[in-house]
Amino acid sequence: MPSPKLRVAVAGLGRMGARHATHFHNLTPRAELVAASSPEAHELAWAEKNLDGVRTYLDYDDMLDQECAKGLQAVVIASATAVHSEQAIKAIKRGLHVLCEKPLSTGVEKSQAVVDAYRKSLTTFPSQKVICGFSRRFDASYRDAYEKLQTGMIGVPSVFRSQTCDKLDPSGFFVAYAQFSGGIFVDCSIHDIDLALWFFGEDSRVKSVSAIGITAVEPDLRKHNDRDNALGLVEFYGGKIAQLFCSRMMAAGQEDSTEITGTKGKLAINTQPASNLVNIYESSGIRREIAPHYYGRFRDAFIAEANDFTACCLDDTAPPMKLEGAVNAVRIGVALQEALISGKKIEFDEQGNRIDQATKDQVRARL
């Protein structure tokens, strides 16, 4: 008797949604993609052509209604960021497992609402799994580094450096995109922040953030309070520090690299980027190519994500990360973005509450 497969629907069939749908349809043996929704008719047409046997819906709610009746078990939220939290909460309330693309929301409160809904729902559906799709956690190299770190190989992880740098896109895409992205720290560095929380420990509490940035190639980003290159510092309670770099201006391709320095050693991931194992020797020297976009770099991680999510749902095992971490990451990303624009350092107390200058002055006055 064949093992039952996880019945999955995908919400959103844009660039990433179509990829998720394909991964669940073709490359996740234990899952069965049963449905997909998109408000865009041409995206549904694509699905009908490329996803044999998958039912399509123009309306997300409609999909939930009809598919839940047919035994839907899980939803992948890959729609526009603006509706992530709302769609996730709807699915959570029906007891469905949820894999939500990052970020849960570009705002802290809406992100927290997803966590709150999940915590509440767990009392009714104790086996329910809800995770935020930080794809790098599923990347073989990051996982290898994490496992090595867990063995104590580098001692206490203390200094973290990470960057998410997109290839220069002269089309102006990034300007239009900035309206909805939450800003470069929320859009790009959210991954690096999540990695810092993973490597330093998911319970790490942020102490302060600072940031600076420029518009070197896209001055119009300033209209949306954004920058094309930014640097951030993040301080955590407990003697851990991080530096972040995000950019929309890399010439060679997607450059996402990370270093974790511990008291006894260091782990570096992708500090010598290469799209494959080929070196080209020519009169100008030796050259290697690198992946132009994040999907080229992380495709295998997305596939692992689909398979691991499926496994933890089917087997009722612990999800690979805590959902709370995703809110924590948004909190830090949003604060960095604010620091970037205001030029001010933002501080937090040990409970995660912001300490603003007025508060500090009050505290000082009382002493």
Added chain:
Amino acid sequence: MPSPKLRVAVAGLGRMGARHATHFHNLTPRAELVAASSPEAHELAWAEKNLDGVRTYLDYDDMLDQECAKGLQAVVIASATAVHSEQAIKAIKRGLHVLCEKPLSTGVEKSQAVVDAYRKSLTTFPSQKVICGFSRRFDASYRDAYEKLQTGMIGVPSVFRSQTCDKLDPSGFFVAYAQFSGGIFVDCSIHDIDLALWFFGEDSRVKSVSAIGITAVEPDLRKHNDRDNALGLVEFYGGKIAQLFCSRMMAAGQEDSTEITGTKGKLAINTQPASNLVNIYESSGIRREIAPHYYGRFRDAFIAEANDFTACCLDDTAPPMKLEGAVNAVRIGVALQEALISGKKIEFDEQGNRIDQATKDQVRARL
């Protein structure tokens, strides 16, 4: 209406057979694994547990009989090398598509028999596809190099260097294995030879081979006329030369690297091996790990092979390589192995016939 899938059976469920079966079962969306055969009961038990819905057979012929009646379309031959050619020919005669693990046989005649059967069968089944599974042809890096070469980027490819080097295995495995492997040049270098034929052009004709070797760690290999390290030279008509290195003694892991030097540039594949993108900084320096075995290095290539084979069968497109090349590779591998043991250079005329010393003396005498 869903597209029909290619109905595939796998013959042999040993180490590689089980992998092929898994790839076709789980990771080849357009294929359906319907059956598998193995003379080993425990391997069938494994299949029953891990390959949902796949029918199992102790006998290959039995499988063909029963499955052909049910619409079998293709067979993957991953059994012991000794039966490759026989099983392949049986499937060919039934008009099945065949993906045969390398080598077709350890002997030239048995290899040629497969080609002959295929050529004959094509008159009856003009869409039939038969390929030999030289996995490196499906590796993303080798493919990228091949495509770059085709653009003329390195001019005329002229000097080829390639090595297939296994991790040192102190268990004695390689001694036992040498009885059936055909020798280190047939077992390991066959891949490098196939790559040379690919990069130099599939119609390349061998002119001479020379070889030397040692038993540095496994003197018992001499009982089977084999060596644990060997070096070979291969000369082709038309001004192209190749050097090969095969070894059973690499400390760090599987080291399979290739360089193609042309008149205008060079392409190097895997000359800086690494299992992933992690670098470890520790008191002894900076370290990276490499894949211990060929499957760690080439897993993705095997999966691509399954998918590409499936696509060319379903779509009736040209197979990714000519079957004749597989015989050519065996011919060169067998000659290198003979040169290794005899210490003699072996020469070929432009028609591929060996020129032995006696012949050369005769020719000379007649002049």
Added chain:
Amino acid sequence: MPSPKLRVAVAGLGRMGARHATHFHNLTPRAELVAASSPEAHELAWAEKNLDGVRTYLDYDDMLDQECAKGLQAVVIASATAVHSEQAIKAIKRGLHVLCEKPLSTGVEKSQAVVDAYRKSLTTFPSQKVICGFSRRFDASYRDAYEKLQTGMIGVPSVFRSQTCDKLDPSGFFVAYAQFSGGIFVDCSIHDIDLALWFFGEDSRVKSVSAIGITAVEPDLRKHNDRDNALGLVEFYGGKIAQLFCSRMMAAGQEDSTEITGTKGKLAINTQPASNLVNIYESSGIRREIAPHYYGRFRDAFIAEANDFTACCLDDTAPPMKLEGAVNAVRIGVALQEALISGKKIEFDEQGNRIDQATKDQVRARL
């Protein structure tokens, strides 16, 4: 007739002083090392044994008196940082060329005093050369990167990342050293700051600095208001930003790397550190060693520095860098160190004056 050689004295024969003396004595063909001073008798004994024909002095002033009478032309200041500026000024007043080890001083005012003395002295000795020994400016790789940048290859240099990270030294040396070093940003990052000024343009004006740090392995550093790992952000007027990392905790060795991202490309220096061209393949993977200390990494740069300084003195050509830059670097380093300890962002107006919070509040109040 042989060309005259530059007659040079070295002040200070500690670790770096002895190296400078050796470079000028043995490896600077156009220079003649005539004298050396040190308050340490054992260092003079070393000089007498190793520097044939060099006259030695316990007292710096004594050396200047006697050697100037004999035609001394240049002095290399390699004594304790605390006396750099004083010794440099004395030599400057006598019209001697001066190569002063970095930093001119750990304080801005004393550093500026050297510049002031030099500017004044130039009216009397218009050919006098005074430079601060930022050795990286003489390193072949940094020079190559600088020249490439000058060609416009990477467009406008916009984002700078650099680190100076010392090998972990469990002896407690760094704690004792912190009393005099000026702090980790002044001692280590001064090099990175100088590089930022070089790559961004020597007239770059700092806009703000922020910093965070920890004591991960040497808590006693806090007694000297220092840290063992620190991260800094530096913002320059004109849309240029920099991130800095300094550490006393690297396991593998000295790790000094730099990246300059421009609007069209990026230059990376030493992001794949290696002490030489050897790779070691062993059962744990592939390993390379890196230089344990800065002298291992930069020895050739120090030798180039000696030769280039000599050449500009003898040939009366422009010195390789402006002395003002050295004060600018100290200003930024000192501000970073203050930001590190106070936790406050420090801002500067376009004239280089600090804008403190009170000032900002005043300015705001007046508006």
Added chain:
Amino acid sequence: MPSPKLRVAVAGLGRMGARHATHFHNLTPRAELVAASSPEAHELAWAEKNLDGVRTYLDYDDMLDQECAKGLQAVVIASATAVHSEQAIKAIKRGLHVLCEKPLSTGVEKSQAVVDAYRKSLTTFPSQKVICGFSRRFDASYRDAYEKLQTGMIGVPSVFRSQTCDKLDPSGFFVAYAQFSGGIFVDCSIHDIDLALWFFGEDSRVKSVSAIGITAVEPDLRKHNDRDNALGLVEFYGGKIAQLFCSRMMAAGQEDSTEITGTKGKLAINTQPASNLVNIYESSGIRREIAPHYYGRFRDAFIAEANDFTACCLDDTAPPMKLEGAVNAVRIGVALQEALISGKKIEFDEQGNRIDQATKDQVRARL
């Protein structure tokens, strides 16, 4: 009292001679370059301008006559290869120390004559040093590899791979040069052969050589019995094997790399060539440059050679290599070149005598 310096003369002031003269003049503290000879007046003019105080001679014998009277102690032979052995022998007979550029001669007999002269001279001048300048033995990376090998780190060195590949030079230089070079195996691979002898042990005895080659870019080389790309196999008694690659056709620059595989590990030297530590990120990927010519790669080795030769002469310590090795290297190089042209494998008995086919037939007949 200053230590006495070694009084050195250089014979030959062509490209390499001028470099040797400069190294001894400027960068070898314990040596004093006193004289230089060249049959070319313009080369002497160069010396008079650039080598302060060095006496110049149009005639080598004249230099020896006059300089020996003035206390000459050592000669560096950097003249045309054709006169190496003759000039070396003249200097040897006068009891001078000799550093002779490689090869001693392009012929085995003339090379052996130098060794014979030296062996005889030693009875009169027991402290005399005569070495052949295999510069790679003085390269920091090769030395590091050699020392690591000596520790047993890679077990028994068993398989050697090395290449000396020159940058493509479309000027036709290599064709003209082939008249005098002794052929590509004698000119280029002599270094690799010397390294094989060093790493395998200087007493290694060659058992056989085979070679193949092509003219891919310079067909006119065939006029001089030479090739532009060649591959060789060298078998040694005692279970050691080597493969060699020499080329005049590398696009990116000088590519000299070496790997020594032992029973427990491998050492690789320069398998990732780079001229410095800079990586260039641009829209076509990540690029590094490599040294265009051997002097760019080995300048520091030549300087170390000058210093080490000087030290062993002054201190009467063992020379860094045996002179006999240089004859052994020529013997193997000449045999490879012959094998390249004849297409025949050449075998040697354990005493180093060639076993030709006729001999083998005779031996066989007698059995």
